[in-house]
Amino acid sequence: MANEIWVFIERTSQGEMAGVSKELLGKARELADANGMKVGALILGAGVGDLANAAFAYGADTAYVVDDGALAQYTTDAYVGAAAALAKKYQPALILTGASFQMRDFSAALAAELDTGVAADSTNVSIENGAVSAVRSSHGGNVINTLTFAPGKTAVVSVRKQSFPEPQPNPGRSGAVVTEAMPGVPMRAKVVSVAPKQGAVNLADAAIIVSGGRGLGSPENYYKLIPPLAEAVGGAYGASRAIVDAGWVPYEHQVGQTGKTVSPKLYMAIGISGAIQHLAGMRSSRTIVAINKDPDAPIFRVATYGVVGDANEIVPLLTEEIKKRTGK
Amino acid sequence: MHIVVCMKQVPRDNSVKINADLTINADGIEQIMNLFDEYAVEEALQWNEKLGGKVTVLSIGPEDWKEQIRRALAMGATDSLLLSDPAFTNLDTFGAARVAAAAIKKLGDVDLVLGGRNSTDDETGAFAPALARLLGWTQLTYVGKIVSLESGKIVAERHLEEVIETVEASLPAVVTVVKGINEPRYPSLLRIRKVAKVEIPTWSAADLGLSAADLTPALKLVNRVPPPPRPKGEMIEGKDAAEKVKKLVDKLMEAQVI
Numbered sequence: 001m002a003n004e005i006w007v008f009i010e011r012t013s014q015g016e017m018a019g020v021s022k023e024l025l026g027k028a029r030e031l032a033d034a035n036g037m038k039v040g041a042l043i044l045g046a047g048v049g050d051l052a053n054a055a056f057a058y059g060a061d062t063a064y065v066v067d068d069g070a071l072a073q074y075t076t077d078a079y080v081g082a083a084a085a086l087a088k089k090y091q092p093a094l095i096l097t098g099a100s101f102q103m104r105d106f107s108a109a110l111a112a113e114l115d116t117g118v119a120a121d122s123t124n125v126s127i128e129n130g131a132v133s134a135v136r137s138s139h140g141g142n143v144i145n146t147l148t149f150a151p152g153k154t155a156v157v158s159v160r161k162q163s164f165p166e167p168q169p170n171p172g173r174s175g176a177v178v179t180e181a182m183p184g185v186p187m188r189a190k191v192v193s194v195a196p197k198q199g200a201v202n203l204a205d206a207a208i209i210v211s212g213g214r215g216l217g218s219p220e221n222y223y224k225l226i227p228p229l230a231e232a233v234g235g236a237y238g239a240s241r242a243i244v245d246a247g248w249v250p251y252e253h254q255v256g257q258t259g260k261t262v263s264p265k266l267y268m269a270i271g272i273s274g275a276i277q278h279l280a281g282m283r284s285s286r287t288i289v290a291i292n293k294d295p296d297a298p299i300f301r302v303a304t305y306g307v308v309g310d311a312n313e314i315v316p317l318l319t320e321e322i323k324k325r326t327g328k
Numbered sequence: 329m330h331i332v333v334c335m336k337q338v339p340r341d342n343s344v345k346i347n348a349d350l351t352i353n354a355d356g357i358e359q360i361m362n363l364f365d366e367y368a369v370e371e372a373l374q375w376n377e378k379l380g381g382k383v384t385v386l387s388i389g390p391e392d393w394k395e396q397i398r399r400a401l402a403m404g405a406t407d408s409l410l411l412s413d414p415a416f417t418n419l420d421t422f423g424a425a426r427v428a429a430a431a432i433k434k435l436g437d438v439d440l441v442l443g444g445r446n447s448t449d450d451e452t453g454a455f456a457p458a459l460a461r462l463l464g465w466t467q468l469t470y471v472g473k474i475v476s477l478e479s480g481k482i483v484a485e486r487h488l489e490e491v492i493e494t495v496e497a498s499l500p501a502v503v504t505v506v507k508g509i510n511e512p513r514y515p516s517l518l519r520i521r522k523v524a525k526v527e528i529p530t531w532s533a534a535d536l537g538l539s540a541a542d543l544t545p546a547l548k549l550v551n552r553v554p555p556p557p558r559p560k561g562e563m564i565e566g567k568d569a570a571e572k573v574k575k576l577v578d579k580l581m582e583a584q585v586i
Contacts, residue, residue: 075495076457076467101488105469108454112461117422117546120452133550138450139342143352146551153546188466189497192483200490208586233586251508257342257448258363258507266585276341283558287585289576303561305579307572317573325577326586 002090005032006040007060008083008097008106009051017054019166020098024159026167027125028096029059035127040064040092044082046072052177057169061176064090068182073191074102076109081185084113087154089180094132096125099158111156118156119147123163132157140257140280161204201236201252208235208266211255211282212243215271215292216311219248225315226270232322233266240272256281271311274299291315329381329477331372332435333405334428334443334455335365337389337396342449350552351418352449361396364444367505370512372442373404375477382406384435388416388427394528401523402515408526409435413533420545421450425458427543430536432463440482441502445470453504460502467502468495472509 005028010018028039041055041063052063066082087095087110095110097103099121111118119125119134126133132155133148149155203209210230212222222243230237239249241256255262257277267285272278274290274297282288283302290303291311300306307314339357347353361369372383384407385400387393397408411427419427432438441463446453453469460467472487475494486493487506533543564579566572580586 076460080461101470101486104453105457105467108452108457109461109467111454111546112422112425112458117420118452118454119547120454134547137555138452139339139344139352140448140451141555142342142344143346144553144555145549147547148550149547188501189468189495192494192496194494195492197487197490197492202489204489254507266580276343280342283555287580287583288558288561289580300561300563302558304559304583305576306561306563307576308563309569309572313569314573317569318576321573321577322580322586325581 002092003037004040004062004090004092005037006042006064006087006092006095007055008042008095008103009055010098010100010103011045011048011051017051017058018098020159020161022058022166022169023162023164024096024098025055025058025060027164029167031125031127035130037093038062040090042083042086042095044071044079052175056173056175057171058167059173063175063177065177065179066182067179070182070187073194074106075187075189075191076105077185077187077189078182079106080109080113081183083110085183086180087114092154093130094125094127094155094157097156097158099160103158107156107158114154114156116153116156117149118158120158122157122159125157125159140277141261141283142280199250199252203236203238203253203255203260203262206236206262207264208233209238209255209262209264209282209285210235210268210270211238211240211272212249212270213240213272213278214242214246215273216243217271219243221312222248225311229268229270229315229319229322232319232326233268235264235266238262240275240278242275269299269303270315272299273297274302329375329379329439329479330384330435330437331376331381331440331442332384332386332432332438333365333368333372333400334441334459335369335385335387335396335400336362336447337387337393338362338447338449346552346554350549359396361399362444362447364446364448364505364507366444366512367507367509368442368444369400369403369405370510371474371505373513374510375474376404376406379477384409386411386428386431388412388419388424397528398520398523398526399515401526402519403513404519408528410528410530411536412530415533415540415543418545419543420547421452421454422458422546423543425455425462427533427536427538428455428459429462430538431531432459434531434536439499440477441500443502443504445504445506456502456504463500463502465500465502466497468497469504471503471505474503474509
């Protein structure tokens with residue numbers, strides 16, 4: 001096992017290094033310094049040479065690069081093939097990736113290819129006496145698990161965005177570039193087209209989310225009350241499973257066990273009783289506001305501020321008051 | 329076409345407790361078919377209606393998991409398979425993938441494996457990718473639409489966070505689906521009665537030629553705790569809605585969240 005921690009470098013649609021990769025390089029640097037290790041940046045793609053310098057600025061010592069047309073777009077076969085060949089040759093102790101859908105696909109397949117395990121969607125990672133541990137939640141956030149990897153195998157950990165702070169870059173830092181050729185692996189899938197998602201809402205990235213539920217009474221009330229309040233606070237709007245399943249709001253907006261897990265700085269739950277499946281998706285929000293007619297609604301048990309009352313009366317007043325006070 | 333659907337039984341909600349030995353205690357919580365797997369069953373049935381062949385619903389678990397297998401049979405699955413062995417009790421995701429891979433290899437004639445994007449209890453989403461690598465097949469995860477399926481080829485839309493990726497892949501393949509790909513049917517009473525006595529084939533670790541090493545978790549669970557409790561909240565009182573709203577906005581501005 002080499003004494004290295006690798007970070008898979010993700011790109012934004014503009015080709016720049018993604019925020020989560022910066023966060024992971026910062027964490028890798030911290031772990032490496034504390035354990036006498038080195039940081040490697042795993043850079044796969046077509047025309048990605050520039051990323052090595054960005055990775056050095058954020059803390060990498062070495063960039064492991066496969067630059068090949070076969071990697072122009074993500075496919076599991078090409079990316080896992082290239083990463084596994086590098087990892088088998090250089091034997092890093094730990095590989096960190098983000099936890100987007102694409103990275104969940106990649107990290108799990110890579111771990112299987114390396115005959116190791118994966119800690120998926122983790123929120124912390126540590127190394128003690130050479131053993132890698134990761135913390136991840138399960139059961140809708142009701143269970144926090146700490147898992148330790150067997151020594152002697154590469155640990156693979158996918159990490160939830162914003163688990164670690166983004167470090168300050170040091171543009172003067174430099175490092176070594178190791179370039180490898182694309183290995184010959186079977187390519188059984190090809191991307192035919194990529195289209196932006198209609199009405200995509202990235203709830204996971206929103207700092208403020210205003211969600212509505214069945215207590216609003218009708219889809220008309222939802223659209224009359226929730227998006228305007230979301231707009232007034234500069235947030236995105238979400239929904240409970242009940243009203244998504246009833247067809248009021250598209251699935252994209254669903255928060256909870258079978259929807260999105262979110263932890264914004266402010267979550268407003270309006271006319272949502274707080275079924276355990278819903279709480280699972282939002283209970284780690286920093287501040288929670290609940291507005292509900294029923295004073296015994298379970299949502300009040302997790303709320304930072306609770307208001308008992310009719311949403312149809314309160315929300316328009318709230319939207320106006322916020323606009324007036326914040327000058328928006 | 330032979331489609332295998334990997335199905336997991338999970339607690340209806342996640343208000344589980346943690347036992348002293350760190351296992352999960354879901355006593356008193358109804359067990360249901362993992363919601364995402366229900367979409368996989370429905371998708372398999374719809375393609376089976378068009379293409380013919382078999383739909384085998386496969387699950388790993390104790391005998392009482394047969395209840396959800398029967399539900400899938402009542403929905404219309406043609407075949408079933410339970411992989412059950414005391415040695416499977418503490419499987420992790422990759423161990424489960426090794427068990428399923430051994431069974432799918434033994435079935436031999438499988439063209440497509442379908443499953444949900446993740447289970448709602450463990451939430452790793454790693455089972456299907458691991459299964460695909462163990463089988464040596466390719467994988468398409470987070471599929472929101474199967475555009476076409478024919479002998480040797482699948483075209484599907486992967487519904488990612490911000491884009492829809494249309495991918496063409498050769499079969500056999502492992503595919504996971506997201507909520508909303510279809511509207512799962514309810515099993516009819518007639519079919520529920522019809523499958524109530526169907527014999528569900530059961531294979532053990534020995535039937536699958538699996539050793540203890542195949543079943544050993546790759547990661548060791550060293551700690552398991554409930555999340556820290558949320559700080560106690562505050563009810564905003566007032567003589568009318570306007571006063572409550574004003575006080576709430578005061579609080580939110582004080583806390584600098586708006």
